[in-house]
Amino acid sequence: xxxxxxxxxxxxxxxxxxxxxxxxxxxxxxxxxxxxxxxxxxxxxxxxxxxxxxxxxxxxxxxxxxxxxxxxxxxxxxxxxxxxxxxxxxxxxxxxxxxxxxxxxxxxxxxxxxxxxxxxxxxxxxxxxxxxxxxxxxxxxxxxxxxxxxxxxxxxxxxxxxxxxxxxxxxxxxxxxxxxxxxxxxxxxxxxxxxxxxxxxxxxxxxxxxxxxxxxxxxxxxxxxxxxxxxxxxxxxxxxxxxxxxxxxxxxxxxxxxxxxxxxxxxxxxxxxxxxxxxxxxxxxxxxxxxxxxxxxxxxxxxxxxxxxxxxxxxxxxxxxxxxxxxxxxxxxxxxxxxxxxxxxxxxxxxxx
Amino acid sequence: xxxxxxxxxxxxxxxxxxxxxxxxxxxxxxxxxxxxxxxxxxxxxxxxxxxxxxxxxxxxxxxxxxxxxxxxxxxxxxxxxxxxxxxxxxxxxxxxxxxxxxxxxxxxxxxxxxxxxxxxxxxxxxxxxxxxxxxxxxxxxxxxxxxxxxxxxxxxxxxxxxxxxxxxxxxxxxxxxxxxxxxxxxxxxxxxxxxxxxxxxxxxxxxxxxxxxxxxxxxxxxxxxxxxxxxxxxxxxxxxxxxxxxxxxxxxxxxxxxxxxxxxxxxxxxxxxxxxxxxxxxxxxxxxxxxxxxxxxxxxxxxxxxxxxxxxxxxxxxxxxxxxxxxxxxxxxxxxxxxxxxxxxxxxxxxxxxxxxxxxxxxxxxxxxxxxxxx
Amino acid sequence: xxxxxxxxxxxxxxxxxxxxxxxxxxxxxxxxxxxxxxxxxxxxxxxxxxxxxxxxxxxxxxxxxxxxxxxxxxxxxxxxxxxxxxxxxxxxxxxxxxxxxxxxxxxxxxxxxxxxxxxxxxxxxxxxxxxxxxxxxxxxxxxxxxxxxxxxxxxxxxx
Numbered sequence: 001x002x003x004x005x006x007x008x009x010x011x012x013x014x015x016x017x018x019x020x021x022x023x024x025x026x027x028x029x030x031x032x033x034x035x036x037x038x039x040x041x042x043x044x045x046x047x048x049x050x051x052x053x054x055x056x057x058x059x060x061x062x063x064x065x066x067x068x069x070x071x072x073x074x075x076x077x078x079x080x081x082x083x084x085x086x087x088x089x090x091x092x093x094x095x096x097x098x099x100x101x102x103x104x105x106x107x108x109x110x111x112x113x114x115x116x117x118x119x120x121x122x123x124x125x126x127x128x129x130x131x132x133x134x135x136x137x138x139x140x141x142x143x144x145x146x147x148x149x150x151x152x153x154x155x156x157x158x159x160x161x162x163x164x165x166x167x168x169x170x171x172x173x174x175x176x177x178x179x180x181x182x183x184x185x186x187x188x189x190x191x192x193x194x195x196x197x198x199x200x201x202x203x204x205x206x207x208x209x210x211x212x213x214x215x216x217x218x219x220x221x222x223x224x225x226x227x228x229x230x231x232x233x234x235x236x237x238x239x240x241x242x243x244x245x246x247x248x249x250x251x252x253x254x255x256x257x258x259x260x261x262x263x264x265x266x267x268x269x270x271x272x273x274x275x276x277x278x279x280x281x282x283x284x285x286x287x288x289x290x291x292x293x294x295x296x297x298x299x300x301x302x303x304x305x306x307x308x309x310x311x312x313x314x315x316x317x318x319x320x321x322x323x324x325x326x327x328x329x330x331x332x333x334x335x336x337x338x339x340x341x342x343x344x345x346x347x348x349x350x351x352x353x
Numbered sequence: 354x355x356x357x358x359x360x361x362x363x364x365x366x367x368x369x370x371x372x373x374x375x376x377x378x379x380x381x382x383x384x385x386x387x388x389x390x391x392x393x394x395x396x397x398x399x400x401x402x403x404x405x406x407x408x409x410x411x412x413x414x415x416x417x418x419x420x421x422x423x424x425x426x427x428x429x430x431x432x433x434x435x436x437x438x439x440x441x442x443x444x445x446x447x448x449x450x451x452x453x454x455x456x457x458x459x460x461x462x463x464x465x466x467x468x469x470x471x472x473x474x475x476x477x478x479x480x481x482x483x484x485x486x487x488x489x490x491x492x493x494x495x496x497x498x499x500x501x502x503x504x505x506x507x508x509x510x511x512x513x514x515x516x517x518x519x520x521x522x523x524x525x526x527x528x529x530x531x532x533x534x535x536x537x538x539x540x541x542x543x544x545x546x547x548x549x550x551x552x553x554x555x556x557x558x559x560x561x562x563x564x565x566x567x568x569x570x571x572x573x574x575x576x577x578x579x580x581x582x583x584x585x586x587x588x589x590x591x592x593x594x595x596x597x598x599x600x601x602x603x604x605x606x607x608x609x610x611x612x613x614x615x616x617x618x619x620x621x622x623x624x625x626x627x628x629x630x631x632x633x634x635x636x637x638x639x640x641x642x643x644x645x646x647x648x649x650x651x652x653x654x655x656x657x658x659x660x661x662x663x664x665x666x667x668x669x670x671x672x673x674x675x676x677x678x679x680x681x682x683x684x685x686x687x688x689x690x691x692x693x694x695x696x697x698x699x700x701x702x703x704x705x706x707x708x709x710x711x712x713x714x715x716x717x718x719x720x721x722x723x724x725x726x727x728x
Numbered sequence: 729x730x731x732x733x734x735x736x737x738x739x740x741x742x743x744x745x746x747x748x749x750x751x752x753x754x755x756x757x758x759x760x761x762x763x764x765x766x767x768x769x770x771x772x773x774x775x776x777x778x779x780x781x782x783x784x785x786x787x788x789x790x791x792x793x794x795x796x797x798x799x800x801x802x803x804x805x806x807x808x809x810x811x812x813x814x815x816x817x818x819x820x821x822x823x824x825x826x827x828x829x830x831x832x833x834x835x836x837x838x839x840x841x842x843x844x845x846x847x848x849x850x851x852x853x854x855x856x857x858x859x860x861x862x863x864x865x866x867x868x869x870x871x872x873x874x875x876x877x878x879x880x881x882x883x884x885x886x887x
Contacts, residue, residue: 053756054749055491057765151372155394155709225485226557229710313749314742315557316485318710319394329735421806424842488749495764502776509778509856515842523843524778551748556738652848 008117008289028120036106039261040254041071046301047257047308054312081246089243090147097144098244098251104136105258112265113187115275115292126187127175130266131168134221137259138164144252148243156242159229159319166326167220167227173334174214177206177341178270181350191274197353198273204351206341211271213334218263219307220322222256226314227322264303265296272299367392372709376405382479382716383723394708399701406727414687419445419519419654422684426674427513429689430725432472433667435464438517440674443598444663445519448656448678455600456644457521462600463534463637464504464516466630470541471500472668473627476720480620481552483717484561489552496544503533519654521647534638538631545627553624562616566703566715569614576702577695580670581626582719585619587612592666604633619718655682669693669720693725780841781859783834785874786852793875795853797829801845809838810845829875836862837870 012024045060045068052059060067085094108130110120123129138161145157179185181203182193193199200207220227244252268274275292277283282291317325344350374387384405390398410429414422423445426437439461446453474493481489501511506527508516516523552558573583583590591608593601609625611618656678664673670692677686696719704712756762766773775781787793797814811833816825832854846854854874864870 050753051487053753055488056495056752056756056762057491058760058763151370225487228485309746309750309753312486312488313551313745314486315481315552315555315561316710317557318561318708320708321557321560417806420804420844424806424840424844427842491764498764505779506776507778509776509780509843510841518847523847527778547748550744552745554741555745556741 007119007122009120010122032106032109032120036109036254036258040257041075043257043261043304044071044074044253046304050305050308051312054309075250078246078250083246083248086149086243089149093143093147094243095147097140097147098248098255100140100143101137101255102140102251104133104140105255105262108133108262109258111187112262113191113269113274114296115289116188117289118293119188122186122188125185127179127185127190127266127270130262131172131175134259134262135164135168137255140255144244150243153242156229160223162319163220163223163227163229163322166323167217167330170213170326170330170334171217171221173331173338174210174217175266175270177203177210177334177338180338180341180345181207187269191269191276194273194276197351198271198276198278200271202350202352203341203344206337206344207271209333209337210341211267213330213337214267214270215303215306216330218267219310220326222259222263222307224256224260224307225311226317229316229319229322260304260307261300264300264307267303268296268299272303369397382721383726385721385723385726389709389712391709396704396707396709396712399704399712401697401701403697403727406724408724408728410728411687411689415683415685418682419656419684422687423517423519424515426689427515428724429691429728430667430669430672430693430722431513432475432722433468433669433672434513435461435468435516436665436667437672438515439465439599440663440665440672441676442517442519443665444661444674444676445654445656447663448659448661448676449519449650449654451520451648451650453521453648454644454646455642456646457648458600459637459641460522460526460646461517462604463634463641464514465599466633467500467503467534469668470627470630470634471497473623473630474500476623476668476717477548477552480717483713484558486552486558489548492544492548492551496541499533499537499540503530503537506530506533518647520650521645523647525646526641531638531641534634538635538638541627541631545624549624553620559617561710561714562620562718565616565707565711566718567614568699568703572702573699576699578670578699579695580666580668580692581619581622582670582696582699584609585611585622585718586614590671592664592671596664598663598665600637604636606633616714616718623720653682655680656684664690667692669722669725670696689728691725691728693721693723697721697726775858775860777858778856779858779860780843781857782836782862783839783845783854783874784857785832785854785876787876791876793853794851795829795832795849795875796851797827797832798850800848800850801854804844804848806842806844807838807840809835809840811835832874834872834874835870836872837867 009028012028013021016024048070049059049067060070063070063073085091111123111126111129113119113122141160141164142157145153145160178190178199181199182190184190184193194202200211203210275296277291277295282295285291369390369392372389372391374385374389376384376386378385386402386405388400388402389396390400410425414425417425423438423441426441427434429437474497478490478493478497481487481493504514505511507530508514508524568578568582568586570586570588572578573586573588578586578588579590587610589595589608589610592598593606594608606629609622609629611622613621656676658678658680661676661678662673664671666672671690672692673690675686675688675690676684679685700716700719704715707715752762785793785795797812799812799814802808802810802812812829813831813833814827815830817828818825843856846856862870
């Protein structure tokens with residue numbers, strides 16, 4: 001059997017029964033949790049370094065070689081803080097707020113194809129699943145803010161609820177444009193359909209418009225500048241996570257970075273060819289699972305760098321300007337774009353290199 | 354049941370609540386407490402609660418001599434500390450009828466303009482941070498560092514210099530002063546257009562600033578707003594032109610006026626004032642006259658009986674110093690007319706009806722420094 | 729049409745802003761030429777010679793200073809950071825009792841670095857030093873006695 005084209009995790013699960021099945025499942029879950037933690041730490045470190053270079057200074061470079069252990073030191077500091085609860089806070093909501101955000105990010109992480117052989121869950125409605133699950137993260141923010149019994153948090157959470165719901169629509173239309181080209185919702189199917197050309201170049205104008213819309217909607221989904229009025233530090237103290245300290249705050253913080261990673265991973269899978277090498281450079285080499293992962297991470301880091309560039313350059317939008325942007329500009333353009341894309345796919349005017 | 358009944362929107366009321374933009378807040382530049390009465394996100398009423406930084410300076414200086422009084426004014430509005438010192442020194446010289454030499458006047462004017470440039474740069478950096486663009490802070494501080502080094506070389510301190518004394522300045526200029534100032538002018542002329550490209554033309558910035566926080570010229574005059582706040586509404590209020598002091602009557606510069614009255618107009622006034630400061634520095638740096646840097650005065654200064662007033666243009670507006678003396682070595686009463694206090698009154702009028710995000714933007718273009726309000 | 733014009737204007741100005749920050753990022757990544765921070769303990773901090781660090785008293789190589797105990801600096805200080813303790817002693821040259829300096833106490837914790845004391849001193853006894861490493865763990869170490877033990881007044885100062 002050709003080992004190169006079968007999902008490794010699926011392979012393990014197919015060949016085990018009973019107690020080993022459960023153990024293998026737990027092992028895969030632990031692997032993903034480990035990846036979540038390490039990726040979160042590395043992304044925080046990367047953000048601080050990149051921010052430093054934009055601001056004419058170096059980022060953290062003292063703790064460990066090149067400052068790589070900085071986030072571990074930060075995590076230790078956060079763990080050692082006192083976990084308290086405001087006196088009149090709603091106990092249940094306050095406590096489950098940050099769990100829901102983490103859970104939604106982790107579940108969305110499960111369907112992302114890191115390589116042809118590495119993907120935890122390959123269901124036939126992959127893209128739809130990711131979009132649905134990442135909407136659950138809004139609930140976590142609203143629970144946390146409502147449970148904190150703090151006016152500042154409430155203002156932040158109300159803004160966030162509006163923002164997330166609105167931008168899901170635009171992101172959805174961008175995804176539909178791609179699904180029209182691919183013909184399937186399955187993640188591996190979408191990546192396989194980009195074998196000769198990436199979707200960004202295949203559907204020329206509509207795909208580029210869809211990419212831009214998806215990046216903007218993705219930035220809004222993960223609450224980053226210019227859409228970060230949810231946690232606008234200069235206006236509201238700290239927004240919805242004002243009343244959290246220690247690990248509670250750390251969970252919100254990590255979940256934001258993992259959301260950013262998921263959005264970038266989606267953008268790469270949908271538009272930039274997933275784990276495929278450009279022009280098939282490394283297709284003849286052994287250990288294909290590794291080369292797929294390498295290309296995937298290079299592309300994801302490029303998109304993450306683009307999101308960071310936005311963060312450190314632009315000012316923040318006000319809530320009504322944000323909603324104007326979505327409902328008057330992105331949504332109509334997205335609709336028209338989908339219609340044009342459908343027309344182009346029907347007539348097969350795609351570019352194949 | 355009549356289902357065709359129409360409810361007009363004034364019958365739908367939402368409940369108003371009070372929000373405390375408390376003393377500890379990242380956006381009020383200092384310790385200012387504003388009690389906002391809000392409806393959703395819209396601010397209906399503002400009530401300030403001042404006094405968190407009140408140190409009783411006006412009472413404290415009744416027990417200090419005149420030389421010590423100049424030093425205390427350093428810490429009023431610490432971003433334009435040289436201009437505060439100059440106000441008191443000029444008032445004392447007016448009372449004692451001392452005529453200072455040309456060199457002293459030119460040195461004072463140049464230090465004034467350097468301080469004004471540093472203050473406006475810090476304003477720009479912090480304003481960028483308030484509305485969300487976080488890199489502007491570091492760029493502004495890079496330029497401020499050059500100005501701080503110039504100050505440190507000549508006076509020894511970077512921010513609160515207490516460089517003026519009645520009758521002159523404390524030390525002579527360092528020999529490297531002219532060349533450092535020329536390097537600074539060249540650097541700033543290269544970098545200020547970059548700041549325009551980064552922030553001013555940006556569409557997000559324009560939408561945050563244009564049309565927000567309109568202050569009409571009549572309101573500006575009625576509330577006593579001075580400085581860039583009034584000049585942004587078209588009111589001529591530059592003390593350097595109307596009542597020139599030090600060397601301002603011999604340099605050519607324009608008084609920057611804008612007619613818009615909104616945030617963007619006040620922003621443009623300050624950006625153009627930075628260019629004007631560079632022009633003044635350029636005209637003066639090559640022509641520093643020779644002469645004494647300290648006029649002879651007594652060690653123990655006693656002012657004659659009477660009342661003396663002196664106004665200067667700080668980076669925030671008009672600072673007035675009023676000294677009542679009864680012939681002893683301590684003043685009888687000193688009163689500071691602080692620019693921020695009157696501008697705060699204008700803020701209470703302007704801020705109603707906007708959202709919180711707009712209120713933060715308006716406050717950052719008004720450029721408060723709270724020790725100046727509270728004295 | 730204004731709709732599309734606005735979109736294009738928006739994209740153009742946003743791209744101009746991104747070019748400014750990008751123009752600092754990419755060269756810095758390779759050559760670090762615009763970095764304005766100083767890696768402090770490794771590289772020395774640049775201080776100029778007129779910097780107001782702390783007030784010290786000048787002593788020559790025979791451990792003699794120039795302070796006569798006239799209290800001019802104590803009067804000039806705005807917030808009382810200087811205390812002069814003087815004593816009456818027999819002057820060895822003339823044989824008469826004279827006022828001399830015992831201790832010149834300087835509260836570094838209260839000093840606002842205004843230089844009024846240095847301006848007021850008639851004999852140039854005290855001066856600025858550029859030492860800024862003044863942080864201590866114990867506040868009592870910030871009250872310093874400026875004249876070194878065993879030092880006396882230099883001859884010929886009191887004119």
